[in-house]
Amino acid sequence: MADVKKVVLAYSGGLDTSVILKWLQDTYNCEVVTFTADLGQGEEVEPARAKAEALGVKEIYIDDLREEFVRDFVFPMFRANTIYEGEYLLGTSIARPLIAKRLIEIANETGADAISHGATGKGNDQVRFELGAYALKPGVQVIAPWREWDLLSREKLMDYAAKHNIAIEHHGKKKSPYSMDANLLHISYEGGVLEDTWTEHEEDMWRWTNSPENAPDQAQYIELTYRKGDITAIDGVELSPATVLAELNRIGGIHGIGRVDIVENRYVGMKARGCYETPGGTIMLKAHRAIESITLDREVAHLKDSMMPKYAELIYNGYWWSPERAMMQTMIDASQANVNGVVRLKLYKGNITLIGRKSDDSLFDAAIATFEDDAGAYDQADAAGFIKLNALRLRIAASKGRNLL
Numbered sequence: 001m002a003d004v005k006k007v008v009l010a011y012s013g014g015l016d017t018s019v020i021l022k023w024l025q026d027t028y029n030c031e032v033v034t035f036t037a038d039l040g041q042g043e044e045v046e047p048a049r050a051k052a053e054a055l056g057v058k059e060i061y062i063d064d065l066r067e068e069f070v071r072d073f074v075f076p077m078f079r080a081n082t083i084y085e086g087e088y089l090l091g092t093s094i095a096r097p098l099i100a101k102r103l104i105e106i107a108n109e110t111g112a113d114a115i116s117h118g119a120t121g122k123g124n125d126q127v128r129f130e131l132g133a134y135a136l137k138p139g140v141q142v143i144a145p146w147r148e149w150d151l152l153s154r155e156k157l158m159d160y161a162a163k164h165n166i167a168i169e170h171h172g173k174k175k176s177p178y179s180m181d182a183n184l185l186h187i188s189y190e191g192g193v194l195e196d197t198w199t200e201h202e203e204d205m206w207r208w209t210n211s212p213e214n215a216p217d218q219a220q221y222i223e224l225t226y227r228k229g230d231i232t233a234i235d236g237v238e239l240s241p242a243t244v245l246a247e248l249n250r251i252g253g254i255h256g257i258g259r260v261d262i263v264e265n266r267y268v269g270m271k272a273r274g275c276y277e278t279p280g281g282t283i284m285l286k287a288h289r290a291i292e293s294i295t296l297d298r299e300v301a302h303l304k305d306s307m308m309p310k311y312a313e314l315i316y317n318g319y320w321w322s323p324e325r326a327m328m329q330t331m332i333d334a335s336q337a338n339v340n341g342v343v344r345l346k347l348y349k350g351n352i353t354l355i356g357r358k359s360d361d362s363l364f365d366a367a368i369a370t371f372e373d374d375a376g377a378y379d380q381a382d383a384a385g386f387i388k389l390n391a392l393r394l395r396i397a398a399s400k401g402r403n404l405l
Contacts (some may be wrong), residue, residue: 006031006112007143011131014049016118019157020145021055024116024266028143032239033059033110035103039095040066040242054167061106065098066184070241073098074185077315078284079229079339080304080332081292084312087262088274089187089247096125097320100132107140114141121147124267128318178205179356184245186258188280194273201261201275208249208277212256212350219348220255221355224283226291226343229336231284240376252279255351267317270302286352287343294362295339304335 006104006107007024011017015391022031036048045062052060073094084090103115119125121144130142151157160167179194186206193199203211231244239247252258258279266272292301309329315326342357346354364383367377397403 004028004030004114004141004143006033006110006284007114007115007116007141008033008035008107008110008112010103010118011036011048011052013045013051013116015154015157015161015168016167018051018055019059019151019160020116020118021052021168022164022166023149023151023160024143025056025146027149030114031059032057033061033106034113035061035063035106037190038062038064038066039098040246041182042181042187051167059110064219065102067240069095070099070184070245073320074245074281075230075241076329076333078281078288079336080308080311080328081285081289082308082315083285084313084316085258085262085264086266088316089186089278089285090180090277090312090315091276091278091281092188093124093316094127094185094320095316096128096318097132100129100321101136103129103233104133104136104140107137116143116145119144119146121391122268122270124318126317127267128320131318132321142238165372182207184242184249185281186240186276189275190272191249194275197263197273197349205275206259206277209253209259209279210256215256215349216254219346220251221344222251222283224287224343224345225341225357226288227340229288229292229333229339233271240389245284248280248283251347252283255347257347257352258282283345283347283352286354287345288339289341290354290357291339291341291359294364295341295359296335297363300335302383304332308329318320 007028007030007274009017009021009032011021013036021032021034024030029347032055034048034052035399036045040046049060049062056098077090077094080091092159099198104119104274106112107115114119115129117126117129119129125384126144126147129191133142135141137250146152158168160166178189178194179191181188189205223235224231225236230241231248234244236246258281259275260278261273261275263271263273292304296304311325311328311332314320314322338361338378340355340361344356345353347353365377
């Protein structure tokens with residue numbers, strides 16, 4: 001084993017990371033510092049403190065990172081209208097660079113020479129955590145127990161916990177058959193019946209959203225205020241970034257918005273099926289594209305759209321802390337200087353309908369766009385020369401017999 005004196009563990013207090021904590025102490029004979037992040041997952045994080053103390057941990061970090069998460073990670077990502085493979089809003093992916101950042105900060109604060117995480121050897125998260133860690137602290141050691149130990153089943157983990165008197169909570173109810181991850185942006189579900197791509201997901205799986213069938217019969221209208229590409233108010237009420245997302249989750253969940261069932265291509269090479277609830281993010285994507293439609297220059301908007309798949313891929317694959325992502329972010333953020341105004345939406349039974357958008361920085365000119373007499377604002381005769389010039393290369397090719405018929 002590597003010579004490790006102190007390691008910072010990303011610690012949830014659940015079965016896996018509680019076993020990892022003890023395993024690290026025994027296998028590496030090292031001091032363990034625990035770090036528990038509140039990213040808005042909807043579960044109490046403070047009980048992790050007592051569990052860590054019971055295992056002899058002296059340095060325990062429990063951090064409320066909700067505002068930083070939305071302000072510095074979710075909002076910048078949505079300025080790019082980011083979506084992976086056409087459907088996934090990257091709820092798990094975008095949380096990992098923040099956790100990696102905080103792991104390294106704590107390692108620096110405590111003098112730790114290693115970090116550890118509970119990601120398995122088959123998923124994307126191991127890549128995301130470790131790429132972030134190495135980018136921020138090149139010499140850090142990373143311990144990934146799932147790539148080292150032989151505790152590769154829940155039964156073995158339970159046996160290890162019993163053998164070492166590790167307290168595991170039993171809630172008196174059947175354990176969810178799904179592997180789940182939650183934060184303020186989304187909740188994900190994998191495993192169980194979802195491993196058969198032909199089997200319909202179960203209705204009682206969903207935690208945050210009504211089914212569209214059971215959503216209210218009355219539509220709800222909301223207005224979102226934008227400043228430099230970020231939502232600053234809902235229905236005229238100024239809110240912090242985390243509060244904006246929490247409120248949109250609440251509203252969207254009521255109306256059955258934000259459910260997807262997809263098969264995605266993991267960076268490690270396999271395909272995996274996942275179901276996601278992202279009610280607030282789904283609303284944000286629709287609204288942001290709407291406010292950009294009247295405030296962005298055409299070529300700027302099209303350039304942003306052409307960059308987005310690469311930007312999404314970088315986040316999905318764990319390259320948030322890469323120079324190429326930072327470069328793209330600078331361009332994206334510069335494009336948002338005039339993305340200000342208000343978007344009006346109607347939410348009804350799983351659907352988001354765009355009702356209106358307005359901005360003092362709007363590039364939409366009704367006097368030019370009108371189908372009525374524009375009083376000389378636009379000379380329609382100019383279109384003839386425009387068309388002929390753009391057709392020139394087509395006409396030349398056709399005259400040489402290179403047409404496509």
